Amino acid sequence: MAVSWEDSVTNSINTIYLLFSAYLVFIMQLGFAMLCAGSVRAKNTMNIMLTNVVDAVVGSISYYLFGFAFAYGIGSDSNPFIGTHFFALKDIPNDSYDYSFFLYQWAFAIAVAGITSGSIAERTQFTSYLIFSFFLTGFVYPVVAHWVWSSTGWLSASSTGLLFGSGAIDFAGSGVVHLVGGIAGLWGALIEGPRVGRFDAFGKPIPMRGHNATLVVLGTFLLWFGWFGFNPGSFDKILVSYPNTTDQGNWTGVGRTAVTTTLAGSMAGIVTLFARRLLVGHWDALDVCNGVLGGFVAITSGCSVVEPWAALVCGFFAALVLIGLNVVALKLKFDDPLEATQLHGGCGAWGLIFTGLFAKHEFVIQAYDSGQSGVVRPYGLFMGGGWGLLGSQVVEVLVIVGWVSVTMGPLFYCLHKLRLLRTSVDDEIAGLDISSHGGYAYMAHPEENQPRFYTDYVRIQE
Incomplete structure (x- = not known):
């Protein structure tokens, strides 16, 4: 069938938008x-720079060979719990998904492994990164993506059989991406245990701050910039005309989604700024950066279906969730160098619950029913939409925690038992750069950047 000029232009613009x-x-x-x-x-x-590269390159191969098929496969053996499980592009028809869609989903997939890598930084053998990145990107994450984002997924808000008449709304992945990565990191950090010197003999935490605040701030702004593809980009087709309207389409939600994303992150940042000032007595740029990212993680679920004012509420409580979980982590002697478990796991879970409370009916119809008038479906509990959506959101939180725990937990435990997970104490004290990667990243010896208590600790150990 010949494609009309109008359809050709529409498809071209949608493809360019998705690729961008x-x-x-x-x-x-x-x-x-x-x-x-x-x-x-x-x-x-x-070491940490190489692990980020490895997450991308290993994840690319794994997602191409297996992950995309598990997530979006629609072959004869597809079902609501797992997609086609053969080579990723083999059974994917071009009229449903194309290469631009694959590339977009790949970019999401490799982000998950990066989250987990942060939780186990500074004491992990490099070999284990290769193993868990391949498994997480090729199987664990794609199964969750299938549940929530595939049109045949049992949790999907776009499926024909909606859970509780609603399905779970996780528009850009507070649960699918961030909660998955956070729970995987939780198990890795728990099984490995804290870094050498993180807690003293009495269980009191000893600060081990990062060495370069400039890089942290740069990374935060780069992530902020990328989130404008993460959230608004999840409208994978923007030129979609809604039935019974003359002036609406997916494009009406793109700008609003970018605004809600910005407001949630900004509110979380400002709350973290003042809260940490009260707790520690000074203004802390690094804590604010994590607060901003926590707000982004939380709004990622409901960014397309809430009002801007609700995004402020989301960011406010995301900051409190992050600060509270960090306090709990120290009490439990849990060591996550980048706070990835607390940030991505905790704020991701809050984002799913938030969506079940504040999703607006009009925006839910716009995002998930192509703007059809007269459609009635559950929306936010606080907006008068009943319990259906909130129930679906709670189910998503529970099944993600359960699924990642029964897959990644045993994997990390097996690596631990095989002595492939944690590096030796001597190598950890010397630094993974010199023990595993041929030399330090900087000309100056890194111990010059450490506080006195750290060098004293090393001297005692020797």
């Missing part, structure tokens, strides 16, 4: 790399 969004999401890998590099001690810079 994919490029923005991929820029987030650079943001992750800068954030991670600045957040670790100088003697581990080379």
